[in-house]
Amino acid sequence: MICNKCGRQVIEGANFCPVCGADLRYQRNNNSGSSGYINPNDETNFGYTLLSFFMPYIGLVLYIVWLKEFPKRAKSCLNGLIAGIICIIILFCCVYSGRAHSNSWHRISPESVISEKTGV
Numbered sequence: 526m527i528c529n530k531c532g533r534q535v536i537e538g539a540n541f542c543p544v545c546g547a548d549l550r551y552q553r554n555n556n557s558g559s560s561g562y563i564n565p566n567d568e569t570n571f572g573y574t575l576l577s578f579f580m581p582y583i584g585l586v587l588y589i590v591w592l593k594e595f596p597k598r599a600k601s602c603l604n605g606l607i608a609g610i611i612c613i614i615i616l617f618c619c620v621y622s623g624r625a626h627s628n629s630w631h632r633i634s635p636e637s638v639i640s641e642k643t644g645v
């Protein structure tokens with residue numbers, strides 16, 4: 526972790542900064558949940574974007590898990606997740622419209638039966 530006061534690298538889990546003596550326990554507690562804190566291990570990762578794209582469910586879980594600790598990584602997941610969901614919707618629409626189209630060739634739709642009976 527990095528000291529808030531002097532910006533030096535400090536051993537993970539240390540209570541006080543060895544350089545400036547700042548109370549790191551307070552820093553740790555204060556940072557959990559604050560958006561201003563930047564995790565040094567946090568970075569955008571296209572691999573996770575791809576993962577979320579192909580497996581949106583896993584992407585969603587990773588996004589929730591990483592949202593607080595790794596906001597950038599979580600955002601990578603979210604991007605893939607959104608792209609994946611959009612693709613699924615588009616794919617679903619294509620399949621659905623394709624099926625509806627082929628049905629009209631082979632079967633008589635209920636609408637046409639009603640209009641035949643009522644003469645509308």
Ligand SMILES: [Zn+2]
Nearest residue numbers: 528531542545
């Ligand atoms: Zn320090």
